[in-house]
Amino acid sequence: MEPAPIKIRILIVDDQLVVREGLRMLIENHPGTRVVAMARSRAEALELVGREKIDIVILDLELEGANADADQAFLQETERSGADAVLMNTGIANAQDPVLMAEAMKHAVLAGRQAYLAGRMPRKLYATASSPLEGVVR
Numbered sequence: 211m212e213p214a215p216i217k218i219r220i221l222i223v224d225d226q227l228v229v230r231e232g233l234r235m236l237i238e239n240h241p242g243t244r245v246v247a248m249a250r251s252r253a254e255a256l257e258l259v260g261r262e263k264i265d266i267v268i269l270d271l272e273l274e275g276a277n278a279d280a281d282q283a284f285l286q287e288t289e290r291s292g293a294d295a296v297l298m299n300t301g302i303a304n305a306q307d308p309v310l311m312a313e314a315m316k317h318a319v320l321a322g323r324q325a326y327l328a329g330r331m332p333r334k335l336y337a338t339a340s341s342p343l344e345g346v347v348r
Contacts, residue, residue, distance in 0.1 A: 217242040218326060219263055221293070223255040224248075224270040229302075233268060236319060243323060252284050264293045266326060268319075294326060 220237055222245055224230045234245040247262050249255035252273060259267065267288050271281065288294075305311035 215242060216244045218323065219244055219246045219265045221246065221255060221258055221264045221267045222248045223252065223267060225250050225273055229270065236316060240323065252280065256287055259288050259291045259293055266322065267293050294330070
């Protein structure tokens with residue numbers, strides 16, 4: 211049986227190897243999803259985003275030097291490269307219930323994958339109602 215074609219290319223950015231490898235194993239269990247690069251810092255990630263075809267970036271919000279301005283700048287740079295960014299706090303070991311936090315992280319990764327596959331909403335210059343006029347989501 212041939213492996214599924216790669217549809218989603220992911221970059222993982224985290225300063226801890228065990229977290230990067232754990233997320234990689236979780237992500238690569240889904241057909242069509244591949245971790246194409248891993249980075250230890252935002253600077254290393256930006257170099258990779260410039261070189262590799264990356265669809266999604268998973269960023270550890272607890273990286274050294276993390277703050278709202280740095281996160282915003284990183285998002286803008288990855289968006290310019292054509293990647294969408296998924297921000298997640300990867301502090302599983304520091305959670306009061308690490309097992310429950312790991313399960314929540316799994317759901318976050320799956321939700322991000324589904325949202326990516328659903329397609330990006332078009333950008334607008336002004337806000338309008340976006341709910342469907344008919345039908346119900348079940």
